[in-house]
């Protein structure tokens with residue numbers, strides 16, 4: 001659950017949409033001030049407000065004739081959303097009259113930790129321009145490491161990491177992992193692969209090629225550099241599960257020739273390759289099986305259920321539940337996932353580890369919950385609620401898993417990891433993120 005802080009004292013809005021300061025409470029009702037932890041010799045703690053200043057910030061909308069638009073005005077507007085970190089922000093100014101946008105570059109970056117060379121790692125993140133990758137990059141950068149991002153920008157976006165371009169600890173390479181890549185590094189987070197069902201089915205052959213060739217190339221790199229290698233696998237390796245909840249010992253129920261096979265079989269063979277290099281060549285490996293995850297920077301047209309439902313509810317459109325909506329999913333918030341990935345990378349566990357939330361919903365109940373949260377946030381932020389969205393039903397996709405919830409005993413015991421964010425809290429933040437995108441005209 002979340003609550004608003006008193007917004008008094010914020011600069012006048014000048015017709016800009018107002019975003020209240022947000023107070024975020026964890027599952028036990030305690031205020032979340034920071035994410036991460038100090039464990040396994042790796043301190044990953046970061047102040048939440050600093051992290052949030054990197055994604056929860058709309059463009060400034062410049063309106064002709066309303067007296068807005070001075071430099072001070074723009075600076076004040078940005079400061080309102082970044083709460084104390086304004087000095088480290090570039091400005092993006094939207095001009096509705098010409099439907100154009102002007103960017104300034106950063107003159108100062110957010111403060112990153114100053115680590116001694118012995119603690120500073122050279123970290124490669126493949127898929128670092130994507131939804132999950134960019135949040136991982138933010139965290140690793142703020143922690144003071146040297147980060148190189150590889151991305152072909154098929155589903156990822158340069159804007160997700162643009163705020164680090166030019167920083168001496170950061171490098172961005174447009175590169176497709178199906179081609180070899182040479183670099184010296186200490187850790188590899190291998191995330192690169194489209195993850196949304198419509199995207200990964202768009203070019204099935206390319207998806208399986210990315211999973212296989214990309215993983216082969218990155219494991220080869222890990223072997224040569226002796227870097228620790230973490231692959232982001234997926235709950236989809238369990239297919240349409242006959243065991244519930246799914247623990248890591250379950251071998252899964254996957255249709256090898258169905259439309260989802262390019263992704264789930266792709267990730268299964270990527271895991272097989274990973275353990276092949278581990279057994280044969282002694283590569284130090286970590287395998288995270290990620291369950292459904294959501295949060296800011298998820299592409300609004302990604303096609304996955306959380307972004308679809310929030311956008312539909314925000315626009316007052318009908319919400320599309322596929323099938324009767326009795327199928328279930330368990331949804332985790334992005335910051336919990338990043339905590340889990342960093343914990344796994346730095347712990348000793350080489351077996352696969354589920355990273356996901358126990359909060360299981362039927363898709364129909366989830367649609368209703370999202371609709372309620374969107375209405376509440378709109379009311380709190382003084383935005384007109386509009387018509388109540390109807391829930392309509394569409395065809396059920398082929399091989400859509402009927403139920404999914406992780407057994408996270410291994411993550412709890414071996415990593416000391418448990419999700420902290422509630423679904424309601426995460427959806428609320430994501431709603432604010434999309435509302436800001438709508439206000440600035442980019443959605």
Ligand SMILES: O=c1ccn([C@@H]2O[C@H](COP(=O)(O)OP(=O)(O)O[C@H]3OC[C@@H](O)[C@H](O)[C@H]3O)[C@@H](O)[C@H]2O)c(=O)[nH]1
Nearest residue numbers: 195197234235292304305306308320321322327363400
């Ligand atoms: O608009 C929509 C979108 C989706 N859905 C349903 O909502 C459920 C979840 O669908 P999503 O597309 O978000 O995600 P899925 O669970 O099918 O696949 C995901 O699984 C785990 C990750 O590895 C991947 O991100 C993704 O493949 C499915 O049952 C789907 O049919 C709707 O009812 N309406």
